Amino acid sequence: MRLQFQWDYESDVVVVGFGYAGALSAIAAHDAGADVLVLEKAPENFAGGNSRVSGGGMRVPINIHDAIKYYKAVCFGTVPDEDIVAMADAMTKVPEILRGLGIEIAELGLPRMRHPVAGGESFRLYSIAKNGKPLFEPIAAVGSGDLLYGALKQRVIDRGIKVWYETPAKKLVQNPLTKEILGVVAERKDKTIGVKARKAVVLACGGYENNYEMWINFNFPGIKVYPWGSPYNTGDGIKMALDVGATLWHMISIEWDCPCIKIPSEIYGCAVQTRVVGAMRPKVGSYIVVNKHGKRFMNECKSLVHRKEPLELTHFDQERLEYPNIPFYLIFDEAFRLQGPLVKNTRIGWHNIFSLYEWSYDNSAEIDKGWIVKADTPRELAKKLNINPEELEKTIISYNKNCEAKMDPDFHRPAETMIPLNSPPFYGVELALTITNTQGGPKRNAKAQVLDTENKPIPRLYAAGELGSFWGFVYPGGSNIAEAIALGYIAGKNAATERPWNKASMHSMKG
Ligand SMILES: Cc1cc2nc3c(=O)[nH]c(=O)nc-3n(C[C@H](O)[C@H](O)[C@H](O)COP(=O)(O)OP(=O)(O)OC[C@H]3O[C@@H](n4cnc5c(N)ncnc54)[C@H](O)[C@@H]3O)c2cc1C
Known part of the structure; x- marks a missing residue:
């Protein structure tokens, strides 16, 4: 059997969403040698999602053993132990990732974790900085989330990574036999287009803060809440992931x-x-x-x-x-x-x-x-x-x-x-x-692979950021951004190392 699909464009890795998670995925995939295309729903002026309007505070552990203890205590069983270990390791690397990109960050020196559980003393809160001084409100009257977004966007531009604004992803294209994700259907300039992802797709399109139907079904029936962040986050990633057999997690977790x-x-x-x-x-x-x-x-x-x-x-x-x-x-x-x-x-x-x-x-x-x-x-x-x-x-x-x-x-x-x-x-x-943000979405492992209902990775599909975040219950303030960076980076790197599906005989579309 040979599957037919009309592709209009192609790239090695297609990243959906251009907040911190999308930016880090794109940069990491590009730096690992992949050709990358980012699809962003919002116009350029309004892109950047919750990341851009955030406080820009990043809560990062300095010691992996303490981080494991702490994360285990706050997760209340919502994350498998092996993922907690890998996640703790990934989170310690956030300062290194940002500094490696030439972005200056500094410690805020604010009080440590408020939760009285072991390990909390090993966390530090960082923000983007200039000349050693954190640019963090209320310390400085600036939008540090916006500044960090600007810095990451500049690094995407410097690398020549293509970002298509006003191009919402609508659907994932899946090989029905192998379950591999082959690309994305998107809307661009009033046309429906097929974008082939030769290696993988990374979903980084945020939460469902603005999706009233999801909100009343997953959270509080009959209560209208107002999101503090981007109106473009409407749970599209949840729909796309469900459509290809993903399982969901952390849906009750909201901030x-x-x-x-x-x-x-x-x-x-x-x-x-x-x-x-x-x-x-x-x-x-x-x-x-x-x-x-x-x-x-x-x-x-x-x-x-x-x-x-x-x-x-x-x-x-x-x-x-x-x-x-x-x-x-x-x-x-x-x-x-x-x-x-x-x-x-x-x-x-x-x-x-x-x-x-x-x-x-x-x-x-x-x-x-x-x-x-x-x-x-x-x-x-x-x-x-x-x-x-x-x-x-x-x-x-x-x-x-x-x-x-x-x-x-x-x-x-x-x-x-x-x-x-x-x-x-x-x-x-x-x-x-x-509501600041939602945490639920497609379940993923610490390699950022999206999992199906049997907890097996859906081939060539990754997710990062607040779409199915790690935070299933108690949330250590400042950890969403750190996670978007840590997991965005991992997702991009892993996506780039996949063999192109049109060359990988094992995963051929011929059945
Ligand atoms: C006001 C505010 C303050 C916050 N402060 C902090 C803080 O100080 N520290 C902290 O850790 N966390 C904070 N958070 C939470 C944190 O900012 C977010 O959880 C994190 O930035 C999410 O990053 P992301 O890349 O996953 O998603 P986002 O930054 O929301 O990006 C998602 C992107 O996907 C795009 N998109 C949506 N649907 C589609 C589609 N179908 N196709 C293509 N693109 C699509 C959106 O337009 C958006 O640009 C704050 C949140 C808010 C709202």
């Missing part, structure tokens, strides 16, 4: 960050995030968070960042058949309004990197737009926001009393953050959940 302001997030299609609530560094001020019943339900100052404990926000009430804490609202007073903008213009996140909206310093522009609702009394505010007015009033009275005693018996908000809400007018704004 939260501080909530966002709902109306602008809806308008701009990405999280316009407020770092007032659920932040790593709690903001002190006269504010509370309530649900539509007018009640507080959480410690506003407890960080949501990478939290794996169940969130109060996603608590589901089986009897009432509702998520009682969604929608949820930030309620504050005049003193807090004047304390500064609800949304700070940082150099992290899609809306900041692409300057989609600049928040006014005193929040007045957003009051004028109706994003923030204003009223003279808590009751009036509650009515405008569709919150239970009696309960909101009671909640504020009780919170203010607790402020006098500097105690929060119900939710244990730190005493120093408890400032009474008593200077009218009062304000309220609807918040929503922010």
Whole structure:
């Protein structure tokens, strides 16, 4: 039997997606002697995925034995032991890989791992650097994720690697007999094209943050969340991998960050995030968070960042058949309004990197737009926001009393953050959940080979980055980027060492 397929273009290695994982795969495959083509869905101006808008922090172990201990403890059995060992080894090499490419990085000297498990003391956090100084927000007012993307992109350009922007991959082409991946079907300039991958395909096209159907099936039915990163990450790699027989892993693993302001997030299609609530560094001020019943339900100052404990926000009430804490609202007073903008213009996140909206310093522009609702009394505010007015009033009275005693018996908000809400007018704004990234996708081994339902590699198919990442449960902050670099590099190198399928008689398309 001879299989026929119309190929329009060909290359040794085809890389799908141009974030850090795609860039590293392309560079490693090229440097190992392969001809490489990168297919990227976004236009050039908006390419770079979550990588480009990230914080750019890289958590790297300096000692493989400690890293193995630590990773075993945080993985909770979601990764086979042999892959943990190989992964620990690969992660220690991240600084060497970047420096080998002539990219300067420096240690941030920030606190080590927060999880109290053995091995954590051997990790260091790095970012891109200049003259020995880390270029990392908040140390420097720059987008270090963007800078690292720029540096890697430049190395791709310098090598003459072709990147086709606005060319989303749609499907993998598989030999039905040998199961080898032979190439990719993509869309380019309104045409469907076949791109032959003589050696292998690397999927590095990110997570499914923007795929509502996947989100409600894999994670939280009925809850809309707003991604902090690239809107182009729509789970395409998951669909393509499933289609050729891959198995999935780590689908429950997702990364939260501080909530966002709902109306602008809806308008701009990405999280316009407020770092007032659920932040790593709690903001002190006269504010509370309530649900539509007018009640507080959480410690506003407890960080949501990478939290794996169940969130109060996603608590589901089986009897009432509702998520009682969604929608949820930030309620504050005049003193807090004047304390500064609800949304700070940082150099992290899609809306900041692409300057989609600049928040006014005193929040007045957003009051004028109706994003923030204003009223003279808590009751009036509650009515405008569709919150239970009696309960909101009671909640504020009780919170203010607790402020006098500097105690929060119900939710244990730190005493120093408890400032009474008593200077009218009062304000309220609807918040929503922010997701940084998903971790799930096609299962892979430490050689970056994608595995089928029997845990066997699908020939000539590799994956790297947050599409099926290593992080199946507890996530050590700063490890996605390190993994995208480590595994992207391995995927590219291994893809380049495959024998071209049209020359390998064992894998001939003739059956
Ligand atoms: C705001 C923010 C801050 C973060 N900060 C940190 C941090 O400090 N440290 C850390 O370790 N992690 C951080 N992360 C997570 C980390 O940035 C990502 O997990 C990592 O960069 C993912 O890299 P990637 O290459 O796998 O995917 P991405 O960088 O998302 O790249 C995927 C690329 O694939 C493209 N694509 C999608 N579908 C297709 C298709 N069908 N065909 C072709 N191309 C396609 C996309 O357009 C995109 O360019 C952060 C994430 C966000 C959103």
